[in-house]
Structures are given as structure tokens and as C-alpha cells.
Amino acid sequence: MSTGVLLFLVGALWLVVMVMAVMMWVMLRQIGILYERIAPVGALMDGGGPAIGEASAIFRLQSLTGGQAEIGTPGNTASLVFFLSPTCPVCKQLLPAIADIQTAERRWLQVILASDGPDGAHRDFVTRESLAGFPYVLSADLGQTYRVQKLPYAVLIDAAGIVRAKGLVNNREQLESLFSALERGVPSVQALSAVRAQTRQPGSAA
Amino acid sequence: MLHEVLLASGTASALFVMCLFARAGLGKLADLPRFEAVLADYRVLPPSGLLLAVRLVPAVELLAALLLLVPATRWSGGVLAAGLLTGYAILIAHTLSQGRRLIDCGCGGEPEPLSLWLVPRNIALAAGVLLAVNVPEAGAGGLWLEAAGLALALLMLMLWQVAETLGANMRRIRSPA
Numbered sequence: 001m002s003t004g005v006l007l008f009l010v011g012a013l014w015l016v017v018m019v020m021a022v023m024m025w026v027m028l029r030q031i032g033i034l035y036e037r038i039a040p041v042g043a044l045m046d047g048g049g050p051a052i053g054e055a056s057a058i059f060r061l062q063s064l065t066g067g068q069a070e071i072g073t074p075g076n077t078a079s080l081v082f083f084l085s086p087t088c089p090v091c092k093q094l095l096p097a098i099a100d101i102q103t104a105e106r107r108w109l110q111v112i113l114a115s116d117g118p119d120g121a122h123r124d125f126v127t128r129e130s131l132a133g134f135p136y137v138l139s140a141d142l143g144q145t146y147r148v149q150k151l152p153y154a155v156l157i158d159a160a161g162i163v164r165a166k167g168l169v170n171n172r173e174q175l176e177s178l179f180s181a182l183e184r185g186v187p188s189v190q191a192l193s194a195v196r197a198q199t200r201q202p203g204s205a206a
Numbered sequence: 207m208l209h210e211v212l213l214a215s216g217t218a219s220a221l222f223v224m225c226l227f228a229r230a231g232l233g234k235l236a237d238l239p240r241f242e243a244v245l246a247d248y249r250v251l252p253p254s255g256l257l258l259a260v261r262l263v264p265a266v267e268l269l270a271a272l273l274l275l276v277p278a279t280r281w282s283g284g285v286l287a288a289g290l291l292t293g294y295a296i297l298i299a300h301t302l303s304q305g306r307r308l309i310d311c312g313c314g315g316e317p318e319p320l321s322l323w324l325v326p327r328n329i330a331l332a333a334g335v336l337l338a339v340n341v342p343e344a345g346a347g348g349l350w351l352e353a354a355g356l357a358l359a360l361l362m363l364m365l366w367q368v369a370e371t372l373g374a375n376m377r378r379i380r381s382p383a
Contacts, residue, residue, distance in 0.1 A: 014357055014361065017361060018360070021361065025364060028368060031375055035378040036378070089242045
């Protein structure tokens, strides 16, 4: 056998193994995507702060972007309080989603950005990320009332001033899960799993 | 004969590490906010140093890849890559010793939580690339050897990705979100 034939065979074999490896990788990615689709997605709720269904404490705070923001007062619109910080990269990534929500749900929902600390850094942040269209409040008291330990954190309060959903939100899906919680009356993914587990028990009409 | 085998496997190994660094560097550049979050999680840099490091680390990784790719500079590329890998191993070991494992390693490719296994992995890669660039006449094998080495390296990278994705799927099975 000539060297030419041998070289050709090695090259062809390389190509075959490469194509197989690529196919295997694509297949594994697809399996991974399937797992992620099956897994429930929701904001992670911890125990602290006002419980779901309780009335929120009332806050009247000066907004950095002008005017006054009211949180928890019964009125015509629900509020989404989004806790963020200029130094939190995930918060920055969620800002486009927040802006979309503000535009799409304008009729019934007011979006309020909340943080704490000295206001200089926050004013820069408002300018840099063009947040002038949102009420932006600074209050350590607000964060402590809701026991915000990790950012970005969001609380959804309905028009009557009742807390309907809250939790740590790391992506758009988790943010949207707060609205599903409001619509379906199931406060969190943890509660949803509990409901599902109950309906699976023998004897129940599942 | 033995020398030729050594030379070929050395070239392929050096080019494989080159592929890993090219992928890591490009991956970080493609998603700087994610890398910033990963670096912040390691809690070793002050906020001012963070902004600089976010750009510096992928640049140095790409530099290592470039030096490894060119036969004439392969030795310095290998030393730089081994230094980076050892540095990462130390950083990972330090972070693990503080009991923090639920952070992304930032290794490029699939998100991967820190684990003790990453330390010997990095050390092995560092030792491998150092051995590879110290084979006598490394980088002087000619164009054919370079081409064959690159082909083999790409195959190894692909299988590496397959193994990583398998690992990520295993974690998804063990802990459904």
C-alpha cells in the first residue's frame, strides 16, 4: 500500500471521528436542554419578611429621578419593587427585561427600583443605564423590611397593597414567575412542588 | 522513531492546550458580565481591580493561545499557560478551603461548580503542557507535523467538550433545579 493511500485513510478516519464527536456533543447539549425545559423555573423565595398574602408595610419615599414613590399604599396599580445595586452584574442584565415589563404592563403595574447607600453612585448608575423613566428609591429600611439578602430581588404587591409574590430573581423567567404566581395564586415554585406532591399521593383524585 | 512519536504527541498536546485557552479567552470576551460575576464570586479582588481583571484575564489567555500556536514562540506560550493553570488551581483550592463551592469555576464551556477535582486537573494540564514544549526540537517538526498536530488537538478539544457536557448533564440529573 502506498503512503498516499495510508494518508488518505488516516485523514478520512479523522474526519469520521470528528463528525461523530460533534454529533455526540450536539446530542448531549440537546439532552441538557431537555432537562432544563422539564425543570420548574421560579424565583427562589426565602422565609423572611412579610408573608405572601399579608399587607405590605407602607413606604413613601423620595425618588432619585424626581417625585415621590409610594409602596404598599392601596390604590389603582400594583407595584413591582425591584431591588438592585450598581455593582451587581446580574441586575444590569435584567434591566432590559424590567424596562419591557414597565412598557407592556403600564396599565396596571408600576415598576419601582430600590437600593440603598450613598446616592452619588446611584445617580451615576441612573445616568449610565438610562433609568430616568423609573422611580428609584434609596432606603435601607425598605430592604430590611423585606429581608433582602441577595440581589437582584423582587417583590410584587397588588393594587390593594397585599404582597403577592417575592424572591431572588436571576433571570427573565424567574422574574416572569412572579407574575404567574400572582395569576395562579401559587406563591412559589417550592409551593408548586408541594401542591404537585400532594396530588400525587395515593387516594387523591389526581 | 521514539523521538518522532514524542515530537508528534508534544505538538498535539501543546496545540490542545492552545485550543483550551483560545476557547476560554473568547468565551470570556463574548460574555464579559458573566465573567465579571464569576470573578466577583471568588472574592479575591477589590471592585477597582475587578474591572481591570475582567479585561486582562481573557487578553492574557488569548496571548498564551497565540504564543502556543506559533512554533517559534511555543516554549514561552507553554510556560505562560502552565503559570495561568497553576494560578487558577491555587485560587480554586483557596476558595474551596473557605468552604465556598457553589460558584461557577469560569473555566470556559459549560458552567461548572468548583470541586476538588479541578485542582489536580489543572496541575495535570500544566505539567502536560510544560512537558510538551520541552520535547527536544519542539516546534521544529515542519508544516505537516503542525497540521496533523492541530487536527488531533481539535479532536481532543471536541472530546473534552463532550466530557464536560456529560458532567453538566450528570449534575442536572442529580439536582433538578
